[in-house]
Amino acid sequence: MVIAKETTLQELLEGSKQYRVPLYQRTYSWGEAQLKRLWDDVEKLADDRQHDQTATHFIGSVVLAPSPGLGPVGVQEYLVVDGQQRLTTLTLLLCAIRDHRQATEGGDHRQRLDELFLTNKYRPAAERPKVVPTQADRPAYEAVLDATPQAGGPDRVGAAYRYFRSQLVRVDDADDPLDVDRIEGAVIRGLSLVSVTAQPGDNAYRIFESLNNTGLALKQGDLLRNYLFMRLPTAGERVYNGVWLPLQQALSSDDLELLFWLDLVRKDSRIKQTEIYEQQQRRLERLTMETEIEAEVARFARLGRLLRSVLDPEQEHDPSVRRRLQRLKDWGTTTVYPLALHLLDLRERGQTDSAAVAQALLVVESFLVRRLLIGRATANINRVLLDVVPSLDENLPVDEAVHRYLSSGRKYFARDDDVRAALQTVPFYLNGRAPQRALLLRWVEETYHNREPVQGDRLTIEHVLPQTLTESWLEVLSEDAGENEEPEDLHRELLHTLGNLTLTGYNSPLGNKPFAVKRTTLQTSGVAMTRDIASQERWGRPEILARADRLADRICAYWPAPLAGVRSAGEPAWDVLEAAVAALPAGSWTSYLDLAALIGSHQVPVGQRVANHEMPNAHRVRKSSGAVPPGFRWNDPDRDDDPTEMLRQEGVPVDEQGRADQSRRMRVDELAVLVGLDPAELPDAVPDLGEEDEAASRFQEQLYSAHEPPVAKAVLSVLAAWQDMGGVLAYGSADETTAFLMVDERDIRHGGVWPAAIYPSGKFEVVFQWMQYRPPFDDVALREALRQRLNAVPGVNLPAVKLAMRPGFEVTLLAEGRSQERLLEALAWFRGTATAVRSAP
Incomplete structure (x- = not known):
């Protein structure tokens, strides 16, 4: 049973009383926002009470429980079950009023306020403060209470005291001798609270738990800590000081919560982090003795020391x-x-x-x-x-x-033979998380035992065969292409495989320069795996596959294989293939080559899989040219639909030779997006931004090295026009320095919306994929409106089926005056739409 009544701070504090914040409560945590809100209420109340002395302002409740040490005589002791932040703050405000009035008015203000509201004057030291915060806050609070030189330190208790002192100085008008007196009266007699007091025999912690176990007020780890010390009525102070406090100082609140979860999942991996308190409490309730709970706290402390080694x-x-x-x-x-x-x-x-x-x-x-x-x-x-x-x-x-x-x-x-096969075919650069890919290459580099190790964090991944083909690279690939192979298809097959990737630490990326030019630079690299590439006379399919074999030997020798006799993990990822085919939207198609690259297989087994297994959208899988492969047949022998006609009905343009429009083709990187191969890389903000001036210079350098001056100037003209209309630019820090068109300064590093990224190698990329998670362009109608405006640019054709992708066009289009003009109109509409939403009330 509890008793609730409305009261004032005067009634709550007058008399021989002490309010102790138990060990299971969190430390004092009010910041300036909460302090300002309270002060504003006090100021307004003080003004209102000039006209109506009965005016009050309700500020919340305080839940109390009789202390186990409560006796028939002496100080009445209560545990503050809930409301300790409010009660502690109000007494800090009284201390600030006391000290301000003593400094400006003299007299007996210190003695008066201490004796009435802040201390039990004639009691022993332990009983003297009327409010006793939790253990960690006591030194700072006592410094304020006793007005020592340490009062107002850098901690939150000290910050609250300093805040109130500064506000009192601000409002103290020398011509109004009663202004601070009115503030004091408003605090002591005008602020209204509801005091909820439990009765002897009530379980104070259960009351606390019911008030706070909502997932909002306290974290799971906080609740568990509180529960543990509720179970230590006599040993709590000793265990807290000797065992818990060192643990709490060594680990953050989040790390403590992690510790409690790890302790559980070592026994049951199904337990979620949202169940920490419930599951730990259920386990601890079986313990009946205080010594058993103390042993549990000691065990947590020991595991906490070990967790520190895991985290650091x-x-x-x-x-x-x-x-x-x-x-x-x-x-x-x-x-x-x-x-x-x-x-x-x-x-x-x-x-x-x-x-x-x-x-x-x-x-x-x-x-x-x-x-x-x-x-x-x-x-x-x-x-x-x-x-x-x-x-x-x-x-x-x-x-x-x-x-x-x-x-x-x-x-x-993966077994050794699985690794060797994968390095020949799997698009490593599209799998996993970007930091993991770069990290793995650095680890491989360490296996060379270079006498002069390079700074790994300064290295970036370089495609030796570049992402953008030039005439010189097309010539190399044409030499390697077999019958019925196009050099462009060979490029897509080899581009992202590990054999074509290395690490460079150059300030200026090598870009799409011919291999003869790249080789000269690579020879001077401090990276052993890069010098290995420079030893080659040319760089095409045979060289890339041979390097993949060399890397596979090195990897298999360093990282242990699974134990012999287990089931092979090297079966192609048919589940990924089938998911990708099923995810192909109407109005799109893909090729056997793209699917093969996606799962690290070859076109032939991919074609066989599609032909021999029932799967939706099989008619959307075609040859790289966009044509139906010879001998195409449905898995269902009774089916005779024309796959080309089906594509036409879905809106895919098909030419007279039956070849589907290439702009509707889902390439391997877009297939990866469809099946969510890398969902963890969806950024909350623009990724990996570099220092603006240096990055802008790199962008321009790369731009002019990749394009003729008219094209480079046209790109820079678009960037300048974006800034003229109020937009800002940000630049990436990857090996190819990307320019991001940001709506305004708030977007940089803070997850805003942006329309496009420009790659100096030649692509103007429209980032529909990122827009769909960012207002207002999370509205598909707005993305569609942007697409239509961009498609009004001569030479641009962004299919509707790619409204969740990152389609684009070549920056060479920008050199055409009309194209640039229409593009800028679309960009101005985009920025105006984004800023209009932000400025709306």
């Missing part, structure tokens, strides 16, 4: 384990944390050693690396990694148990 590998004492932990941290997959913590815990308890821990972590690293190489980086990865600890065979050494688990079942732990 520099804390790890063993060099081999430290290296493996750092690599997994760099990889960025947090679902390895349960295993990493478990391994360190086993070592701490003497059940394994550092060598076995390092080897187990190397196997996990190999598992991640090999999956990325075969194009299966994300397939069920979280579930596999979270299941490691609960699934380990406790009868085996831990490194062998981890190896056996990851090698069993269909987990896509």
Whole structure:
């Protein structure tokens, strides 16, 4: 049962009382926004009370419970179950009023306010403050209460006190001797609260839990901490100071919550982070003795020390384990944390050693690396990694148990022959996350044991065979193309494979220069894998495939393969292929070559798969030329639809030879978007921006190296016009320096909307893919309106089917005066639409 009544601060604080904030409460956290809101209310109330002394202002409730130490005589002690932020702030305001009046008016203001509202004057030191904050806030609060030189420090308690002191100085009018007195009266007698008091025998923590377990007021970790100390009525102070406080100082609030979750998923991988409090409480409720709860706090503290090594590998004492932990941290997959913590815990308890821990972590690293190489980086990865600890065979050494688990079942732990095959065909540059791709190349570079290691964080990925073909590169590919092969198709087949990629640290990217020119620069590289390329006389299909084989040898020698005798993970990703075909929107088509590149296979087995397995949209898969392949047949023998006529009815233009319009073709990178191969890379803001001046210079340099002066000048003219209409420019920091057309300064680094990116190699890219997540262009009607305006530009044809993609056109169009004029009209409409929404009330 609880008793609720309306009260004032005067009634709440007068008399011999003490309000203690229990250990399970969070620390003081009010910032300037909350302080300003309270002060504004006080100022207005003080003004209102000049005309009506009965005026009040309600500021919320305070929930109290009798302290277990409450006796028949002496100070009445209460636990502040809820409302400690409000109560602490009000007493800090009274301290500020006390000190201001003492400094400006003299007299007995300090003694008066202390004795009436802030202290129990004649009580022992522990009972003297009327309000006692939680442990971490007490030194700062006592400094303010006692007006010591340390009062008003940099912490939040000190900041609140300083804020009120400054506001009192601001409002104190020398010609009005009663203005601060009115402020004091408003605070003490005018602010209205509801005091809710539990009765002896009520469970104070249950009341607190019901008020705060909404997922809004407190985090899961906060609730669990509070529960633990509610279960420590006599040992709480000692355990808090000796065990909990060091843990809380070592780990952030988020990291503590992570610790509580990792502790659970080591036993049951299905537990979600939103269930931390519920599941931990259910486990702890089985413990009946205070000593058992104390042991749990000590266990959490021990695991917390180990977690610090997982989160910050520099804390790890063993060099081999430290290296493996750092690599997994760099990889960025947090679902390895349960295993990493478990391994360190086993070592701490003497059940394994550092060598076995390092080897187990190397196997996990190999598992991640090999999956990325075969194009299966994300397939069920979280579930596999979270299941490691609960699934380990406790009868085996831990490194062998981890190896056996990851090698069993269909987990896509690629064998050596799978890796070799994948490096020939899989578009590595389109798989996984961009940081992981660059990281893997840096790790491969480390296997060369270069005497002068290069700075890895300064290296970027370079396509040796460039992304934009020139006449010289077409000539090279034409020499390598076989019968019925086009050099453009060969380019798409080889471009993103690992054999064609390397690392460079040059300020200016090599772009699409001929290999003879690139080779001269590559020869001077400090990167061993890059110098290996420079040793070649030419760079075409044979050289790219041969380098892929050399890299495969190096990779297979360094990263352990799965244990022998397990099921092969090298089967083509037919599920990805079928998902891509099913996702093809009406009005589009794709080729067998694009699908083969998507899954790291070849056109022949892809064609056989499409022909022999029932799947929706099979008529949208064609030869690279856009024609129906000879001998096309439906999987259903009773079906005789004309696939070309079906495409026509869906809106795809088809020429007299039956070839589908290439602008409607979904290329391999667009297929990747359709099936969500890399959803984690969807940016919240413009990605990887460089320093503006330097990046702008790089952009112009690359632009002039790739195009004739009239085209380069036309591009710069468009950028200048965008700025003239109020837009701003941002530049990327990747190897090819992209120019982003941003609506205004707020968009840079803050996830705003932008219409396009211009690549100096030659593409004006319309970023419908990013727009669909950003207002107001998350409205498909607005994206369609933009598409139609852009299609009014002579030479531009953006299909409606690509409203969720990043279609584009060649920047050479901008050299035509009419095209540039119509483009700028479309861009001005885009910016006007975006800014109109922002300025709307």
